[in-house]
Amino acid sequence: MKKILTAFLSLAVLVAMATKAPEARIKNKKNGTFLVSNYENVLGTSMEIKVLTSSEKKAALAETVALKEITRLSNILSGYDKNSEFSKWMQTSHQAIAVSNDLFQVLSLYDQWRNKTNGALNASAEAINQVWKTAAANAVVPNEMALQSAVAIANQAHWKLDAVHQTATHLSNSPLKFNSFTKSYIIEAAANAAMKAAQVEGLILNIGGDMVIKGNVSEAIKISNPTSDAENADPMATIQVSVGAIATSGNYRRGEMINGQWYSHIVDPRNGQPANDILSATVVAPNATDAGALATAFNVLTPAESMAVAAGLPGIEYLILTRDGQKFESAHWKELLIAPEKKELITIEKEWKNEVVINLELMQQAGFAKRPFAAIWVEDAEKKTVKTIALWYNKPRWVPDMREWYRKNGENMKANSTSFSSVTSATRSAGKYTLKWDGKDDAGNILPAGNYTIYMEVVREHGGYDLLHQEVECQKKDQNFTLKGNREVSSAVIEYKKKSSDN
Numbered sequence: 114m115k116k117i118l119t120a121f122l123s124l125a126v127l128v129a130m131a132t133k134a135p136e137a138r139i140k141n142k143k144n145g146t147f148l149v150s151n152y153e154n155v156l157g158t159s160m161e162i163k164v165l166t167s168s169e170k171k172a173a174l175a176e177t178v179a180l181k182e183i184t185r186l187s188n189i190l191s192g193y194d195k196n197s198e199f200s201k202w203m204q205t206s207h208q209a210i211a212v213s214n215d216l217f218q219v220l221s222l223y224d225q226w227r228n229k230t231n232g233a234l235n236a237s238a239e240a241i242n243q244v245w246k247t248a249a250a251n252a253v254v255p256n257e258m259a260l261q262s263a264v265a266i267a268n269q270a271h272w273k274l275d276a277v278h279q280t281a282t283h284l285s286n287s288p289l290k291f292n293s294f295t296k297s298y299i300i301e302a303a304a305n306a307a308m309k310a311a312q313v314e315g316l317i318l319n320i321g322g323d324m325v326i327k328g329n330v331s332e333a334i335k336i337s338n339p340t341s342d343a344e345n346a347d348p349m350a351t352i353q354v355s356v357g358a359i360a361t362s363g364n365y366r367r368g369e370m371i372n373g374q375w376y377s378h379i380v381d382p383r384n385g386q387p388a389n390d391i392l393s394a395t396v397v398a399p400n401a402t403d404a405g406a407l408a409t410a411f412n413v414l415t416p417a418e419s420m421a422v423a424a425g426l427p428g429i430e431y432l433i434l435t436r437d438g439q440k441f442e443s444a445h446w447k448e449l450l451i452a453p454e455k456k457e458l459i460t461i462e463k464e465w466k467n468e469v470v471i472n473l474e475l476m477q478q479a480g481f482a483k484r485p486f487a488a489i490w491v492e493d494a495e496k497k498t499v500k501t502i503a504l505w506y507n508k509p510r511w512v513p514d515m516r517e518w519y520r521k522n523g524e525n526m527k528a529n530s531t532s533f534s535s536v537t538s539a540t541r542s543a544g545k546y547t548l549k550w551d552g553k554d555d556a557g558n559i560l561p562a563g564n565y566t567i568y569m570e571v572v573r574e575h576g577g578y579d580l581l582h583q584e585v586e587c588q589k590k591d592q593n594f595t596l597k598g599n600r601e602v603s604s605a606v607i608e609y610k611k612k613s614s615d616n
Contacts (some may be wrong), residue, residue, distance in 0.1 A: 147317075148172040150507055151484040153475065154543035155183060156296050157193075158321030161535070164307075165315035165330055175311035179318060180481055182303040189215050190299070192239075192290040199291065202283060209273075209280040215302075217279050219295055220272055226294070226406045230422060233413040234406060235382035237267040239290040242380055245387065249369035249376070260385035267382045296540075297360060297405025300325050304401075321540035323360040323408075325401045331355045333451055337538030339363050339393040339434060341613060343470070343549040345503060348536070350432065352449040354397060357428070360404035362412050363393035363539035379412045388412045390436055394419070395537060397430040397449065407431070416441040463559050465552035465612070469567065469585060471502070472606040475544040476577075476598065485573040485601045486511050488518035491550060492566045498522050499554045499565070515570045517580055544603075551612070552587065562588050571601040585609050 147163040150172075162179060164172040191197040198216055212220075226234040241263045248255040266287045273282040304318040304325045315328030326332055332355075335348035352359075364377030368387070377387040394411035398404035407429065411419040416433055423429045423443060430449060433441040471489065484505065491500040498521055506512050513519045550567075552560055569581045577600020585592060585607060592609040596602075 150176055151505075152180075152481060153484060154477070155180075155481070156187065156299065156320055158540050158543050160321075161317075161319040162307075163317040163319075163332075163535070164311070164313050165328060166311070166313040168313075171311045171313050175307040175313050175316060178310040179303040179307040182306040183299055184481075186215060186299045186302060189213055190219060190291055190295055192292075202281065203289060205283050206286075207282060207284065209275060209278070209282045211279060212281045214279070215298075217274065217276075217281060219291060219298060220274060220281055221276075222294070222298070222402060222406075223291075224274070226410070229425075230406075230410040230414065231418070232268065232383050233381065233410045233418075234293050235267055236289045236291060236293075237269070237271055237285075237287045238380050238382045239288040239292070240266045241382060241385045242290075242378070243288060244385070245369055245376065245380065249371050252371060254371055255385075264382070264385045267385075293409040294402050294405035296320060297323055297358070297401035301358065301401035317535055319535055319537075322536065322538035323358075323401065323405055323540075324535060324537065325358045326354055326356055328356070332535055334359060335536045336361065336395050336432065337393075337536055339539070341549075343547045345548050349393075349434070351451045352397070353451055354449065357397060357399050358401035358404040359395065359397045359537050360401070360408040361393060361395040361537040361539055362405075362408035363391070364388060364412065367540070367542070377412070379409065381413045390415075391433060392436050393432075393434045393539065395432045398426075399428045403429070465559065465562070465587070467587070467589070467591075467609055468552070468612045469550040469565075469587070470608045470610065471548045471550070471567065471569070472608075473546045473548070473569065474603040474605070475546075475571070476601050476603050477544060483507070483574065485571050485576065486515055487569065487571040488515045489548060489567070489569050490518060490522070492568065493560070494564050499560060500550060501555060502548050502550055511574065514572045514574070517568070517570050567607055569596075569602065569605055571598070573601055577601045581605055583607050 146167065147165055148169060149161065149163050152160040162176055164175045166172050189198045192199060194200060198213055202210055202212060202216065223236050244255045244259050244263045269285045269287060271285045271287055271289060273284060300318055300320050300323060304316055304327050308316055308327050313328065315330035317324055317326050317330060317332055331353060334352050334354055336350045336352065338346055338349040364379055367378040369376045377389050379388040380386065381388055391412045394408050396404045396407040396411065398407065403426065407423065410422065411431065411433055414422065416435065419433060420441065423431060430443040430446050432446055475485065487505040489502040490498050491502065493499050501522065513523065554560055564584055564586050566582055566584045572578045579598040579600055579602045581596045581598060581602060583594045583596055587609060594607045596605040
């Protein structure tokens with residue numbers, strides 16, 4: 114789909130007093146050990162692949178096959194690539210064109226889901242999105258005439274399918290984009306191809322927070338809190354999933370800000386309005402396409418409509434969170450939940466009123482590229498590390514390449530395996546990450562207010578190296594700093610400000 118760049122999905126690691134090196138392999142509760150790799154801007158977002166195997170060779174093969182299948186399907190289905198089969202088909206008009214099985218299947222699925230959701234899913238919602246983007250660029254809300262015109266265009270018949278001859282006839286001039294569940298279709302196909310080729314015990318493929326789980330696997334999956342857009346924030350919930358798929362959709366990461374008001378990037382094709390009433394919807398389903406389609410549809414439909422749609426489909430569990438704080442759960446959702454760990458209660462007077470927020474943007478790289486390794490940590494006025502906010506790596510032999518962090522902390526750290534849990538969330542933009550520090554050390558103790566230095570060390574195998582740092586006076590005064598990298602970091606913005614309401 115969009116141009117494919119570099120790499121990494123956040124793996125936060127706590128510091129513990131031990132003299133062993135970080136664990137490379139992540140234990141799975143059900144069986145065996147995962148080997149993990151991360152990429153950036155795969156299908157326009159981040160990708161994490163976990164392969165359950167004792168063989169690095171098999172894990173590498175699974176990874177290669179998955180990426181090859183993603184590339185193959187992107188070349189067919191992308192609406193961003195002018196040379197894709199879909200884009201070339203879009204240039205035809207009222208001709209029965211023989212199309213590939215994958216393009217025919219996706220067009221068929223859109224017909225099916227448009228019918229199942231009463232029009233809430235529609236490939237021509239792009240016509241409405243374009244109206245909102247144009248208006249937002251001019252800092253105005255779209256006028257009713259423009260919206261109704263786009264709605265009329267979106268609700269035309271856009272194609273006619275002939276299953277006998279596997280042809281598709283393009284009928285309209287409406288802009289079309291396969292945005293709602295096509296990513297899920299690709300994830301499912303890539304995971305199946307990898308499992309078949311590599312003959313591994315299990316696999317989890319997570320692209321932009323939507324994932325499939327294959328084989329002999331049972332995974333604890335964290336559901337991102339939509340009110341806290343930070344990689345290391347506490348999840349809204351954690352569920353245990355064995356085989357199937359999970360997808361989350363929401364309006365808290367992508368949309369348009371117009372005159373101080375946020376409008377979702379998800380629009381209702383039936384009336385042209387942004388889907389602002391639903392904050393987040395998470396769906397567990399037997400396959401990725403169902404999970405992805407329903408997660409998007411549940412943002413458009415009312416909770417009552419969503420529950421009615423789910424009731425007619427087998428094996429669907431869901432959690433819907435509305436903007437006013439209501440939760441709607443499927444009948445067996447609670448059976449998936451993992452009880453949270455009990456935490457020591459801390460009186461509000463002891464907590465910091467402010468927090469440090471780090472917005473990190475990576476340099477873009479061409480082609481499929483492994484993520485750079487990174488360490489983000491906090492030092493006090495005596496240059497002592499008090500908190501390792503995040504540590505990103507895929508194999509322990511690369512940790513010493515983060516030489517500044519390793520020189521100071523390498524002998525005293527080990528990986529905390531719980532930090533490698535898979536995360537489902539609304540899709541983020543590629544290469545952009547947010548992390549927070551609440552003023553606590555690695556043991557969870559609240560530190561005194563004072564001067565602390567935030568360090569960010571990012572290094573790529575056979576590539577560039579950046580070391581950025583900024584002293585922050587963690588007192589009462591709000592502060593904002595912008596740092597520029599050299600080779601691997603495009604920019605980093607560090608803010609010291611009042612804690613967000615979710616904390």
